[in-house]
Structures are given as structure tokens and as C-alpha cells.
Amino acid sequence: MAWNEPGGNNNDPWKNRGGRDQGPPDLDEVFKKFFDKLGFGGGKKPSGKGFGGIGAGLIAGILVVIWFISGFYTVKEAERGVVLRFGEFSHFVEPGLRWKPTFVDSVETVNVRSIRTMPSSGFMLTEDENVVRVDMEIQYRVIEPFKYTFAVDDPDGSLRHALDSAIRYVVGHSRMDDVLTRGREQTRQRVFEELTGIVTPYDMGIDVLEVNFKDARPPEEVKASFDDAIAAQEDEQRFIREAEAYAREIEPTARGRVNRMGQEAEAYKQQVILKARGEVARFEELLPQYAAAPQVTRQRLYLEALEEIYSKTSKVMVDTDGTGNMMYLPLDKILERQGVSGGLPLVPSNALEGVRGTTQSNQSGNSSQNSGRTSSRFSDGRN
Incomplete structure (x- = not known):
């Protein structure tokens, strides 16, 4: 049964056995008695004379241990x-x-090993008075901890201000097309050089490793027009590359044609020279024969020339005796009309005999005339 249940149970723990109600213990009284025993209280000291000194030494030792461990x-x-x-x-x-x-x-x-990053972005005015938004990021690390800690009040903040200043200076001295398109690498390199020049005098104990060009774009209000301009510039570069590729492709062909024409010209030159030399050699061989028999030589030359000429034509001119008329036989037309491929046309034998006799008489007369002309020409040449 619990001590506080009804029914006359008088087992209250706060009452002594004599029936006196003493209540719960007073904590102030407990702590006072404890400090009196240690020698810090203002009351009556305990009977042991060295107990207070031992307590103070114990506390001092504990404090020393705590101080040592905290180090x-x-x-x-x-x-x-x-x-x-x-x-x-x-x-x-x-x-x-x-x-x-x-x-x-x-x-x-x-931390001297980790690579730290610091971004920077904002709208900036270019040299040609256009507004662009540029986003860049740098990578750096600490190389001298003492300078990084005490050289400047806020090294990261100082580096951020230096980065903003370098970007704005470079963009302000660049044209918009260079920042947005073909000059991005030059812009990044210039920002790196400008930032290094700003940070070096401060001697902050940091080393700027890299500057990354993340993005550069025009304001949203004019972005469509800028996209069209950039597309046109890209098309221009593409056309230039295609033209250069075509030039590289066509140039070897042109050079080959030039070399071939040069070789053909050289071959024609050699051909003409050799042919002329052959004619000279032939004339030199013919000259002694002509000197020995001029009439026969002229006749043979004339007949060879006519043979060469008439062998290349299909037209025959016939001069009939005593009439003064010229008869023309179009052998090519006769062959086409009769459908003969190769061979002679179907004409009467007497006609052919007349043509042959007339041709021979004409050739004899013409040979006598030409012989006279040839004789006079060779005689003139010999004289």
C-alpha cells in the first residue's frame, strides 16, 4: 500500500519516526554544508585543518587538466x-x-589545396555603345596562408571587386561583335591579364589559375535581332570556309592543266622542229637528184603532189577535149544516193575510160606547164 493512500497509513518519508514533520530537504542548506567542508564557506570550518587546501589544489588541478586538454x-x-x-x-x-x-x-x-571558384556577371557597355550581359568565372587557390589571412581585410571580397573591374574594363574597350562571337577567346585572355595586373600589387597570397568565359548575350528585348546577326556572321564564316575548300580543291586541277598544256606545247615544239629538220634532210637528199635530172625530178614531184591531193577528195573535175566545158562528177553524192559504202559508183565503163583519158591528157598538159614553172623556180633558186 502506498504511503499516501487513505486508511490511516502514516508512512510519510518526510516525517521522522518521532512523528515530527520536517518537510523536504533544503537544497541551499545542502550546498552550503558542501562548500563549508571544502573551506570556501563563511561558517565554521570543519575540524580537519588541511582539508580546505586539499580542495583548492584539487580544483586547480582539474582546471589545469581541462586547460591542457583544450589545447x-x-x-x-x-x-x-x-x-x-x-x-x-x-x-x-x-x-x-x-x-x-x-x-x-x-x-x-x-585550405591551400582546394581550387576555389568565384563567378561574376552583369550588364556592361561596350566600346560601340551596346549593352551586353557577360558571365565569367575564375578559379584560384591560396598559396601563402599568412598573406591570405592578414594582407587584406577581406581577400575574397577584394578579389571579387578586382574581377568585376577587370571584366568591365575589357568589355568597355571591346566591340560588341568581338564579345559575342569571334573575339571571345581574346576577351577572356585580356580579362585574365587585367585581373592578374590588379591583384599582384595587393600581394594577397592567392594564385589566379583560370578565367572561364561562361556566357555573353544581348538584352532580352533585342535578342532576336542579335540572333539573326550572329546567324548571318556564322553563314559568312561558313561560306568563307567552303570557298577556301573549293579553292584548295580546284587549284591542283588548274595546276595540272597548266603543266599538261606546257608539256603539250613543248611536244608540239619538238614535233615542228623535228618535222622541219626532216624536210631539210629530205630536200638535201633530193637536191643531188634534181641536179642530175631536173626534168624527171620535177615530173615525179608533181605527180606525187597530185596523188596526195586527189587521194583526199571525192570530187573529180573533167575537161572534155574541144568543147571548152568542164564536167563535174560528184562521187560523194553518187555514193550516198546509191547506198554504196566503199568502192566505186556504178557508171558505164566508157564514161570511166573517157574520164581516165581526159584526166591523163589534162595531167600531161598541166605537168608540162607545171614543169616549166618548177624548172624556172629551181633554176632561180640555183642561180
């Missing part, structure tokens, strides 16, 4: 520690478990 700290692998003794730089610490006297030294840890 342990860890520097991570990618970090370096800058130790300050009473606020003044003392030394650097390498990664690992370290100890420092608390309240005397303080440690600032700086």
Missing part, C-alpha cells in the same frame, strides 16, 4: 595553420594533431 587541435591534410601568439604571428604548422597553449596561442587554418 589539442587538428590541422587537416589540405590545410596549413597560422599560429598567433597574443595576436602576433608566430609560425606555421603542418597537418596533423597539434597542441597550443589556450589563451596564449590562436590558430587560423587555411
Whole structure:
């Protein structure tokens, strides 16, 4: 049965066995008695004379242990520690478990291995008074922890202001087409050089590794027109590349034709020279024969010339005796009309005999005339 249930149970734990109601214990009284025992109270000291000194030493030892334990700290692998003794730089610490006297030294840890990024963007005015939005990003890392911590008040903020200044300076001295299209790489390189020139005098202990050109675009209100202009510029570059490719393709062909024409001209030259030399050699061989028998030689030359001429034509001219008329036999038309491919036309034999006799008489008369002309020509040449 519980002590406070009805029925006359008097097992109240706060009452002594004599029946006196003493209530719950007073906490103030408990703590007062405890501190009196340790020697810190203002009341009557305990009978042991050395107990107060032992308590103070125990507390002091505990505090020393706590102070010593609180001095342990860890520097991570990618970090370096800058130790300050009473606020003044003392030394650097390498990664690992370290100890420092608390309240005397303080440690600032700086990550020197990670690559940090910092973006920057905004609307900017170009040299030709156009507005573009440029987005860039830099990558950097800390190389000197002490300078990064104490050279400037806010190194990241200072670097951000320097980046904004470099971008605006370069864009302000560039044309819009260069920033948006073909000059992006030059713009990025110029921003990198300008940023390096701004940051170097501050000696902030950082190294700018790279500047990335993320985006450059015109305002949304005129974006459609700028897209058309950029497309036209891209078409221009494409046409230029196609023209250059066509030039590279057609140039070897033209050079080959030039070489072939040169070789043909050289071959024709050699042919004409050799033919002329052959004619000269033939004339030199014919000259002694002509000197020995001029009449016979002229007649043979005449007959060979007529044979060569008449062998290349299909027309025959016949001069009939005593009439003064010229008869023309179109052998080519006769062959076409009769459908004969090769061979002689079907004409009477007496007609052919008349043609042959007439031709021979004409050839004899013409040969005598030509012989006279040839004789006079060779005689003139010999004289």
C-alpha cells in the first residue's frame, strides 16, 4: 500500500519516526554544508585543518587538466595553420594533431589545396555603345596562408571587386561583335591579364589559375535581332570556309592543266622542229637528184603532189577535149544516193575510160606547164 493512500497509513518519508514533520530537504542548506567542508564557506570550518587546501589544489588541478586538454587541435591534410601568439604571428604548422597553449596561442587554418571558384556577371557597355550581359568565372587557390589571412581585410571580397573591374574594363574597350562571337577567346585572355595586373600589387597570397568565359548575350528585348546577326556572321564564316575548300580543291586541277598544256606545247615544239629538220634532210637528199635530172625530178614531184591531193577528195573535175566545158562528177553524192559504202559508183565503163583519158591528157598538159614553172623556180633558186 502506498504511503499516501487513505486508511490511516502514516508512512510519510518526510516525517521522522518521532512523528515530527520536517518537510523536504533544503537544497541551499545542502550546498552550503558542501562548500563549508571544502573551506570556501563563511561558517565554521570543519575540524580537519588541511582539508580546505586539499580542495583548492584539487580544483586547480582539474582546471589545469581541462586547460591542457583544450589545447589539442587538428590541422587537416589540405590545410596549413597560422599560429598567433597574443595576436602576433608566430609560425606555421603542418597537418596533423597539434597542441597550443589556450589563451596564449590562436590558430587560423587555411585550405591551400582546394581550387576555389568565384563567378561574376552583369550588364556592361561596350566600346560601340551596346549593352551586353557577360558571365565569367575564375578559379584560384591560396598559396601563402599568412598573406591570405592578414594582407587584406577581406581577400575574397577584394578579389571579387578586382574581377568585376577587370571584366568591365575589357568589355568597355571591346566591340560588341568581338564579345559575342569571334573575339571571345581574346576577351577572356585580356580579362585574365587585367585581373592578374590588379591583384599582384595587393600581394594577397592567392594564385589566379583560370578565367572561364561562361556566357555573353544581348538584352532580352533585342535578342532576336542579335540572333539573326550572329546567324548571318556564322553563314559568312561558313561560306568563307567552303570557298577556301573549293579553292584548295580546284587549284591542283588548274595546276595540272597548266603543266599538261606546257608539256603539250613543248611536244608540239619538238614535233615542228623535228618535222622541219626532216624536210631539210629530205630536200638535201633530193637536191643531188634534181641536179642530175631536173626534168624527171620535177615530173615525179608533181605527180606525187597530185596523188596526195586527189587521194583526199571525192570530187573529180573533167575537161572534155574541144568543147571548152568542164564536167563535174560528184562521187560523194553518187555514193550516198546509191547506198554504196566503199568502192566505186556504178557508171558505164566508157564514161570511166573517157574520164581516165581526159584526166591523163589534162595531167600531161598541166605537168608540162607545171614543169616549166618548177624548172624556172629551181633554176632561180640555183642561180
